[in-house]
Amino acid sequence: MADGAAGHLETGGSSGAVWPIWGHETAVASLALAIREGRVGHAYLMAGPSGIGKATLAQVFAQALCCDATDRPDPGIPCGMCRSCRKISRGTHPDVRTWSLATQAATQKDGKHTTLNIETAREIRAATALRPVEAPRRVIVVDDAETMQGAAQEALLKTLEEPPPAVVLLMLADDAELLMPTIRSRCLAVDLRPVSAGAIARGLVNHGIDPTLAAEVAALAHGRPGWALAAAANPAMLTGEREAVAGALAWIAGTRYDRLATAFKLGDGFSKRRAEIFTELEIALAVWRDVLLAHCGLASHLTYRREVERIVRLAESLDLASIAHAVAATQRCLADLDANVRPRLALEGMVLQWPSP
Numbered sequence: 001m002a003d004g005a006a007g008h009l010e011t012g013g014s015s016g017a018v019w020p021i022w023g024h025e026t027a028v029a030s031l032a033l034a035i036r037e038g039r040v041g042h043a044y045l046m047a048g049p050s051g052i053g054k055a056t057l058a059q060v061f062a063q064a065l066c067c068d069a070t071d072r073p074d075p076g077i078p079c080g081m082c083r084s085c086r087k088i089s090r091g092t093h094p095d096v097r098t099w100s101l102a103t104q105a106a107t108q109k110d111g112k113h114t115t116l117n118i119e120t121a122r123e124i125r126a127a128t129a130l131r132p133v134e135a136p137r138r139v140i141v142v143d144d145a146e147t148m149q150g151a152a153q154e155a156l157l158k159t160l161e162e163p164p165p166a167v168v169l170l171m172l173a174d175d176a177e178l179l180m181p182t183i184r185s186r187c188l189a190v191d192l193r194p195v196s197a198g199a200i201a202r203g204l205v206n207h208g209i210d211p212t213l214a215a216e217v218a219a220l221a222h223g224r225p226g227w228a229l230a231a232a233a234n235p236a237m238l239t240g241e242r243e244a245v246a247g248a249l250a251w252i253a254g255t256r257y258d259r260l261a262t263a264f265k266l267g268d269g270f271s272k273r274r275a276e277i278f279t280e281l282e283i284a285l286a287v288w289r290d291v292l293l294a295h296c297g298l299a300s301h302l303t304y305r306r307e308v309e310r311i312v313r314l315a316e317s318l319d320l321a322s323i324a325h326a327v328a329a330t331q332r333c334l335a336d337l338d339a340n341v342r343p344r345l346a347l348e349g350m351v352l353q354w355p356s357p
């Protein structure tokens, strides 16, 4: 999990609630409001791609639920300084516990730990039965929830059907669709949308990152603050993302035959690489938007400024209507894949509508 530590994030948000989180104003506002109004749910499903900030959001929500500062002006906002808030940041609060693939690998030595198994589900179930020790509630965080096998989900379902009092269960999933509908229907959904590049760049600069690097990392982050924070400190991650952009550009600039071959390859691998293929398509969409900007003489506004020469060359070889058509076709493909249209069909339809340079 590449989510950044809550303590490191800037204070942001403009909708009343102010949590130390980059972006996610809507989610923060609704969670803070639930605390203020005393109607916190028993279970939440926080969903969004890896690095978008699920673990950070869960941590700050747990702090807001358990903060013991008596002079808090707003009960929806954690103080971040009291013993309880500090213990939660360090992961040592007895009433706030997290299960994930990493904790499973650390406690159960055998196995590959690519899925949360039935033993882990039983441990979680047992933990929810305990009474809180220090805080008014127990907060149970289940990270990597989308990896739970059928039997593990069934075991957890029992907990969701008879929620113990004073327990808040936070399930974190890269893709909520991978969970059983019966699980999803018993959780309040918190869908995390990509954070704007501007908010990520500001956060990185406040974090001491050089503004030029911050702007590039924010553009490559595709709305994932946790990824941005990790990539700013790790050049290898940045190289991988630059290669992904170069790959999308090569796909777009390729021949009709090569474009189709790539589309079929992605379509055939979709069930196994769903999240990655969505990211590859988001990059292709951002490249097409850059081509559109370049065509309109706005090359200084490109997302992928490092690739400005190739993007301008592509923009000069196409007319405005066909570039706009390509943007729309790529957006439609993303929507179709989200709606479970056959992947090969959706991807083929998209590349056939891309104009040829």
Ligand SMILES: [Zn+2]
Pocket: 066, 067, 068, 069, 078, 079, 080, 081, 082, 083, 084, 085, 086
């Ligand atoms: Zn506190």
